[in-house]
Amino acid sequence: MTRVFLILAALAGPALAEPGSPLRAGDLEISGGFARATLPRAPVAGAYVTLRNTGAQDDRLTGATTPAAAGVQIHAMTHRDGVAAMQPLPDGLPVPAGATVTLEPGGLHLMLTGLTAPLVAGQSLDMVLRFEQAGEVAVRLPVLPTTARGPADGGH
Numbered sequence: 001m002t003r004v005f006l007i008l009a010a011l012a013g014p015a016l017a018e019p020g021s022p023l024r025a026g027d028l029e030i031s032g033g034f035a036r037a038t039l040p041r042a043p044v045a046g047a048y049v050t051l052r053n054t055g056a057q058d059d060r061l062t063g064a065t066t067p068a069a070a071g072v073q074i075h076a077m078t079h080r081d082g083v084a085a086m087q088p089l090p091d092g093l094p095v096p097a098g099a100t101v102t103l104e105p106g107g108l109h110l111m112l113t114g115l116t117a118p119l120v121a122g123q124s125l126d127m128v129l130r131f132e133q134a135g136e137v138a139v140r141l142p143v144l145p146t147t148a149r150g151p152a153d154g155g156h
Contacts, residue, residue: 026134027055028095033141034151035112036105037121045069045119047110047127047141048150052100059133061101062092066127070114077107086111095131105149121145 022031033049045068053059064072074089084106093108095101103109110127119125125141142151 022050022052023137023139025131025137026059027053027057027097028059028131028134028137029054030129030137030139032102032151033139034144034148035119035125035141036148037143037146038115038119039146040118042118043113043115045112045115046105047072047112047125048103048105049110049129049139049141050100050102051095053095053097055133056097057133058097059095059131060092061095061129061131063130064110064127065130066112066125068116068119068125068127069112070116071112072127073111073113075109075111077109092132119143 022029024030029052031050031052033047035045035047038045047064047066051061061074063074066072074093075086076089078085078087088111093101093103101108121143123143125143127139127141129137129139131137144151
């Protein structure tokens with residue numbers, strides 16, 4: 001069944017459903033995705049999604065790829081003594097059964113490293129998310145202004 005989904009996703013091209021209508025991959029629902037625009041010479045960018053596990057089995061986001069960057073890392077932002085720091089999650093990000101995990105600015109996020117070109121507001125970013133149980137899921141994320149906190153505000 002997963003192979004059929006991947007083939008259909010490849011034929012249809014990557015797409016992320018509109019808010020309120022998440023993309024389904026097995027027991028996962030993927031919604032609210034976006035990336036932030038970058039300055040012209042920025043070497044990194046951030047991407048964000050909401051992952052909801054509707055199943056009875058835990059899953060884990062283990063990685064991602066995009067043609068827009070040399071690499072993608074899963075990061076957590078930590079705050080200690082008034083200092084913010086990014087911490088890579090080399091073992092991936094758990095998506096527990098029945099839980100929702102939100103990747104958002106200032107918290108969990110996907111860090112795109114070695115950008116091949118700037119991300120420009122109004123364009124889109126194709127990405128493949130890799131999960132232990134749900135497999136590979138192709139998504140297309142809108143690129144929002146650098147100040148965007150989520151897809152609803154568009155950076156306002």
